[in-house]
Amino acid sequence: MAVTSPVATELSDDSTPGGGSGGLGRFIGLRLLSGLGTLLFVLLFNFFLFRLLPGDPAARYRAVKNISAQDLARIRDELNAPVMEQFWAYLRDPLALQGISAWKGQPVWDLVGGRAWPTLVLLGTSTLLATLIGIRVGIRAGWRRGGSFDKVSTGVTLLFYATPEFWLGLLLILTFSSGIGPFPSLFPSGGVIDSGIEPLSMAGVVSVAEHTVLPAVALAAVYLAEYSLIMRASIVDELSQEYLTTARAKGLMDHVVRRRHAVPNASLPTITLIFLNIGFIIGGAITVETVFSYPGLGLLTFEAITEQDFVLMQALFLVFTVSVIVCNILADVAVAVLDPRIRT
């Protein structure tokens, strides 16, 4: 996988003697700098993307009931200003901290903040599930390449890879939540917690878990496919390496060769992928949360689309993009910590 960042390749001309922790600090510093560059680009892009909007954006606020006359006047002035002036105003406040949702008439960041934790719970659970299962399947399939486990698991993996995650979600609702035939309704299919329960109590945790199982399974099934394909490919790459022959020649058992020698070396691409995949999982969360009425940032995105609330959409898009930039940096740093060759 070509997952090395542009900075990593630029760094290769620079030969810091020893590598050491100083090299790592320098690497992280440069990586943060390039992340900042990406962030600037994204901010610019975000501005012009939402200026493609046809029609009169101020008109969208007329329908909002509980917006104050003062806010409305301010918004109208802002939206009627020339583009360059708007751009200048945007540069001074790129996060739109004062942004008012056209749909709810509330500050957008209040809306976003209130919806963040369910998405974090959902993405965390599904990434954990997908990683644990995907890596194991990939290792086993790659180690006995061409064997029956490899054939079956690669087939199933490609099948899940082709599945729209929200469709899987709909099927899960159909079977486990609505109840089909002899199956009773096992899991709830809406919300993240039953009403009237404190989220930080024992009952609250159980209720959140109940609501998260089905959407997390729908997301995990699709992404574990990718992890297992990558893990399989990197194990296959390692199979022909000489150090494995050496390890076998020493008389090590097959599973020891696999666990202690092959897997650590093959893990790097998968570790990178886990971080880099966050962008795709966010994409999946939009539809899956919509299907399950799971009140996170994905469902909020869907609501922003149906309500034509572009201020809210802009804030959400920024949150998603910045999370991906941060995860990209984390991926590079994680790999640099694990593999000293990359730093120097």
Added chain:
Amino acid sequence: MSTEPPSVMLSSRAAARARRGAALRRFARSYAAHRSGMAGLVILGLFALIALLAPVLFPADMLDITKTVQNETLEPPSGEFWLGTDEGGRSILAVLAWAARASLTVGVAASAISMVLGTLVGIGSGHYRGLLGSLLQRLTDWFLVIPFIPLVVVLAAVLGQRGLGTIVLVLGVTSWPGTARLVRAQTLSVEGRPYLERAKALGGSDWHQMVRHVLPNVMPLVLANTTLTVALVILSETTLAFLGLGDPYLDSWGTMLDKANGAGAASTGAWWYLLPPGICVILVVLAFTLIGRALESVLDPRLGRD
């Protein structure tokens, strides 16, 4: 080898043609050895046939809700309606066949746009060493960071006019960075070969170098990559349509799922409405993925995929 060596009498043009023909036959033979790749071709051929024959098998009247009012709505499969009916009383089988046209058209058209953009940016960033090259490379890296589905969703929502053309455009202009990165890497490796040095020494223009020497060498990989892009685009179209950002007047598998969800198919147990569109998406995406992987492994045996 069944091909006879080109005789000395052949003109250079005819020799080139013979060589290309032989290469193509060799390629077809190694592709045919890929069982999963052939399975992908068969599935795809089947769906292409259904898409082409849809107007013959199911007259357009069957999709007109004003003409299906007498039918039972959301009826389970029966002798008359093999896959049951939707919330407008239309035969799900007929809608499914017509939807194949929209889904395949979007997939192929958007991937074509993405292929052209990705190849241009990729070759450009690999060939030009100065400001232009690094600018194109940065642009690719930046666009790779922006999460794909949120970008597609926001762009479609901002553009607002929900025609098929808009969807094709949105998916086409967003899915190129992966291709560009691949093409750039390949261009860099081609640029290092001696015949490019020769072309440069003989005074070949940048255009000549890129079009006559680099492009033919990156094209096979681009085609394999584009096949995989079609899979991604079809999945993304399904997502867009499901979120209500598709063409409301045109049935695609995504809009079917959107309508099924809107009609409460999941909570009322109308499995005959939910299953078929999803299975069609899976099969077509799987077909393109299998073909793309087989092409990749024929072109680059180091990948070692079976």
